[in-house]
Amino acid sequence: MKARTPLRSERLVFTIVVIITVILLVGSAILQRIVFKAESVNGALHFTPTTLVAPLGKPLSLVLQSDFDASSLGAGIQVSIDYDPTALSLDSVKPSSGWTTAKIDKSPGTVFWVAVPSGAAVSSLSTRSVFATFVFRPLKNGPAEIKIDPTRSAIALMTSDATAVYNALNSVQNSVLTIAPSGASPIVASESTEPTPTNSGFGLQRLVSTDEIALPQAAIVLVKLQFSGRVVVNFGLTSSLSGSVESSSSSMYHALKLSGLESAKTYYYQVATTDSQGSSKLLGAVKSFQTVAISRNLNVDQYSFQVFPATARDQVKVYITAKDDEGNLLGNLQKTLSLKASRGEVKILPLSEVDGLYQATVEYTGTNRHAVVISATNGNQEVGSQAVIFDPDLIAKEATSGNQFILSLSENVVATLIGLLALLAVLTALLWKLARSR
Amino acid sequence: MKGNRLTGAVLLVAVLALVGGILFWTRDDDVATTVELTNLPGQFCPKEAWIVATDNDNRVVLDAMQQVNACRFIAADSLVGLEAQTVTIKVARVLAGKLALRVDEANRLAITVGDVTGDNSIDGRDEKIVRSRLALPPDSNSATDINADGRIDVIDLALVRIGKKVGETRPDGQPWAENVL
Known part of the structure; x- marks a missing residue:
């Protein structure tokens, strides 16, 4: 050698x-x-327990808590609660240790409560944080509901770089009570520390994300849930949300089309989902979008590229829109747009275009779990790319685990x-x- | 030996070129002298700001209201040639802030919003006013809607609580004008 x-x-x-x-x-x-x-944190606000049988006349303590997708710095909370004043009366609100009441407005059937950290301006919050205990007194037998109004509630968090304060409230969940004669013992739905689909109705279902793609006379609302469930999207030109679209099946991922919209108008929408028993409702924050127009312009100013869902068993959909400098959609790119995938076990069906939305179905024919990068180009121009995890065993995992690990970084960066x-x-x-x- | 040196030199030049390219790619774009207001909460959008500029000897060389473009950019061209060294800026409902001016660069000033009483200080009195207005609809010129999102809520209260401090005084010791308080 x-x-x-x-x-x-x-x-x-x-x-x-x-x-x-x-x-x-x-x-x-x-x-x-x-x-x-800085990644912003989302919070899901609810009472614990969300379902119970309460004895008539005896004080009933409900704990107001929020589940966050990461620990954070809390700067304040406000919550507006509605209930039937003939069925319940509010005795007291006791803030948790480290929090103090800044304002409380009580009237029969409604309470508006604001709390801030005691002493310091911010307080550390864990992924499950308790803010207060509300003590109600049941007044008559029968069902009763305690609703959190998401439009008048907010959780103020400070960004990790301490430069901004934002509203982290992403969803709320109401509580359903059954008031029984005073001799009855309270029956409280047990809560597990490890969420599973079987107990997901008890304060554990969450709206992980909601997003929308605005079109000239329609919009696609993309919803990701923590657990499988049905979804309803209420929408309208005002916050009264007169229209409604419902999902046809139970799933963690939903893409719902809102049709019959007017061009160039601001629409409001709210996503709602129910638990597996259908007894408790989870309401998302009211969001808005503006419908757009079709452009005759040929120059693309910006693209939007989205693959949904980001984790799937064998099929995902690619949504692409191209906008001109006025924000209107371009509808003449079907011949030049092309898609490709980073693996050979992926079949990309032809792109179709409706009202400026280009969409294609991508099918996975492999048998093992793989990350696949799907990318799009328009001629020589890069439109976008996104990594998708195809997992043929995904349904089985949904049925046994329920816990999803959510990456805060994009899969591209991690790769x-x-x-x-x-x-x-x-x-x-x-x-x-x-x-x-x- | 000669070949080895040549290879080393070529590699060194390549590395320097790459480093230069990376620095060029990550650089701030060349700009005229501007002052950018940062940390603006929500839809808070100031239209004008009072600027007091002083030179090396702490003499006031500019004392005037300036327009704020796109809610955050103060054109500071009028400062060029005045030998301004420091600039103190006051915006209505914002604590006055000071920065050392760099000519031909983008100067940034992180602002603190929440001076409801207009005394150039955020304290318990501001907090008390915001608390009393929580959940009430903001009037047309409401100072309590700190982030200007159309409602007075816990976010506004949190901004006041976090921002508690005193703003910069004018360099000449005079009080700030009424229209910037």
């Missing part, structure tokens, strides 16, 4: 060090630009970082081998 000359070895070491330096420089520049952005780390590992191994050979 021919020994490596010192000169050649030094050159190799130098080259490797240069490559590593360049990778680190490029990596840090990418990280600086892409990764370190890039993993690639860089792998490259560094290979180069380190090369260096190690070289050192040993000398």
